[in-house]
Amino acid sequence: MSDPLFTIIVCTYNRADLLGYCLASLAEQVSSDTAWELLVIDNNSTDNTRQVTERFLATQPAIRGRCITETEQGLSHARNRGYREAAADWVLYLDDDAKADAHLLARTAGLIATGEYRIVGGAYYPWYHYGRPKWYQDRYASNALPQYRELSVPPANYVATGGVMLWEKQLLHELGGFDPRVGMVGKRIAYGEETYLQAKARARGITVAYDPKLIIYHVVMPQKLSVDWFFRSYFAAGRDAVLGGQVGRGFFSLTGQLLVGGAVMIKDFLLYTPRLLGREYYLENWLIDVFRKTAKRVGTVYTALLHDRATDD
Numbered sequence: 102m103s104d105p106l107f108t109i110i111v112c113t114y115n116r117a118d119l120l121g122y123c124l125a126s127l128a129e130q131v132s133s134d135t136a137w138e139l140l141v142i143d144n145n146s147t148d149n150t151r152q153v154t155e156r157f158l159a160t161q162p163a164i165r166g167r168c169i170t171e172t173e174q175g176l177s178h179a180r181n182r183g184y185r186e187a188a189a190d191w192v193l194y195l196d197d198d199a200k201a202d203a204h205l206l207a208r209t210a211g212l213i214a215t216g217e218y219r220i221v222g223g224a225y226y227p228w229y230h231y232g233r234p235k236w237y238q239d240r241y242a243s244n245a246l247p248q249y250r251e252l253s254v255p256p257a258n259y260v261a262t263g264g265v266m267l268w269e270k271q272l273l274h275e276l277g278g279f280d281p282r283v284g285m286v287g288k289r290i291a292y293g294e295e296t297y298l299q300a301k302a303r304a305r306g307i308t309v310a311y312d313p314k315l316i317i318y319h320v321v322m323p324q325k326l327s328v329d330w331f332f333r334s335y336f337a338a339g340r341d342a343v344l345g346g347q348v349g350r351g352f353f354s355l356t357g358q359l360l361v362g363g364a365v366m367i368k369d370f371l372l373y374t375p376r377l378l379g380r381e382y383y384l385e386n387w388l389i390d391v392f393r394k395t396a397k398r399v400g401t402v403y404t405a406l407l408h409d410r411a412t413d414d
Contacts (some may be wrong), residue, residue, distance in 0.1 A: 110183035139166035202316035222261020223315030339400025362398035
């Protein structure tokens, strides 16, 4: 059997119900034109994840796939296990709680054929599987960059998100994979693993591209349909910016963070408060728009101070 063109890696943890939708969206794209491999990395799930995967593979003989158990807990460990097990030279990471766009795999094959970039991030849009509060806006659950309509190179602060990203496997080997210290573990909110690894790639002169046609539809989980979620997730992003080395821990750096954070909050307060008079703008929107950036800087400063204190001890 010849090697596949690319390996799809779906890392999963206790989401068997949603995993079924993800796998079904891939099955709809089986074609004789492109050979791809599917690896489901089960990160110690206690539900019926393995049974769902094995039942799916049994009914899809055209799909070359395996379910692999990664006993080391944490998304970074699962992602690293995935690329190390992959038979292809390219790996496409997909979230287990997302449905693939009907053209996702064909688009992936096209990107590989061009060979222009070694890292390509895609776009995700919301999938309201659990309903949608009247105040919740699509922009809260999408990373799409509307200014780019074709494969492009955004500014250096762009990060290809793990829900849909294509990597050359050799590059992952060269960089040492994802760092478990700044990644998701169980239900712990953390985003640093992707940012940190791409920062390492950029330090070597590697370009991170964005393709608006590499699309998934990502479920908006019930816990994310609350204002509290935004503050906790932005706090985590600020924390991981420190842990991943993107923000300095010095006095002047932290003071700058506080001053900029205060200025941004005042600006957003003046910008968004008048919108409360509109019909489609709610108090929840105002709280999120005015204070979430502040929550990120609080996470940055708090983590830096806590780290320095732990070092002193």
